[in-house]
Amino acid sequence: MRIIEIKKDVLSKNDEIAARVRANFKLRGIFAMNLISSPGSGKTTLLVKTIHDLKSKIPIAVIEGDQQTDNDAKRIAATGVPVIQINTLSSCHLDAAMVETALEKLAFPGPGLLFIENVGNLVCPASFDLGENMKVALVSVTEGEDKPMKYPKAFRVSSAMVITKTDLLPHLEFDMASLLDLAGKINPSLHVFHLSAKTGDGLDDWYDYLLSLARRG
């Protein structure tokens, strides 16, 4: 019981900070997208490709979350856009206070598109509001089609599901219809994208979606 009360304290404190971060984003014309997935689903690879293809059309910045290392921030920095790495150490997710601190150090006044790449984890990040405009869940076809059922909250709180690594489909026993059916049961309003950052398949739809979101604000 005591633990649950503490958890409520943590979440309500987080929500206060998230509201402040959200107001800050709005004031500066920043559209913020919180990316959630398993480790190794291809969040960073998709971001590097997306930034490469869209940075001439819209200002982009990234906040990278990892338990340890700044490998991902280095990969993003090579694209030339502003990036800050957060190492969460023992924590399994980013929280709003981490994002607020990172924003102070990020050379990105806005307007534009801010990607927040959460720690690779389908459980904890689903419970924390970072002040973002939307959460997006990524799932690679190599992970199996059952992820929305096993980790329903991540898909329930997300506005879109991005199915990655579709180039590997010919080599897998993967039931796409089942993934779509399960995801639709968890969250009928989920926008769904199928793409491969490696071959480029499906990226145009993803880019159109990002640009329309960022322009709408």
Added chain:
Amino acid sequence: MRIIEIKKDVLSKNDEIAARVRANFKLRGIFAMNLISSPGSGKTTLLVKTIHDLKSKIPIAVIEGDQQTDNDAKRIAATGVPVIQINTLSSCHLDAAMVETALEKLAFPGPGLLFIENVGNLVCPASFDLGENMKVALVSVTEGEDKPMKYPKAFRVSSAMVITKTDLLPHLEFDMASLLDLAGKINPSLHVFHLSAKTGDGLDDWYDYLLSLARRG
């Protein structure tokens, strides 16, 4: 500060129960292996294949951990060995109390081999002793070679690393030497297995390891 104290309380309470579970395992001749990985790394698929091939040689049982669903327990149950599903709901890992409760309901007096399949997550499960004899980290080749650096604790507390889905290597840009180098830096005493549950490659080494552990007790 308050949160950290509670966390210590939680961990020290967990350790007490884990010690009781460990004594119970020892008394009954059960060798317990706690499997940790990202969602979709192939833990259940490897277990189903392992049980199929080893159940005539040694008694086996499974405790399945998932945030939701009993899909994995159903897959294990189809092999004919005793299995209990734990749904952790909001929690991102199994704890010793969950395992102690599951053991009471599991029709497995021992001796034999007990697999505890943790929630798909490379962060939280690394911090919780379940009373197991050893932790084993799985990483699929589709997740990229950087996982030991980004989630070091999971690899530091594990006795073995099982590299799964090696049948997909021809279709990936995957730097195996880098994975082995990074994992070796985090934990030089890690036993490493390369295998594909799909093709059967590498399973014999894995089975020899399991049988020698279980016989040694």
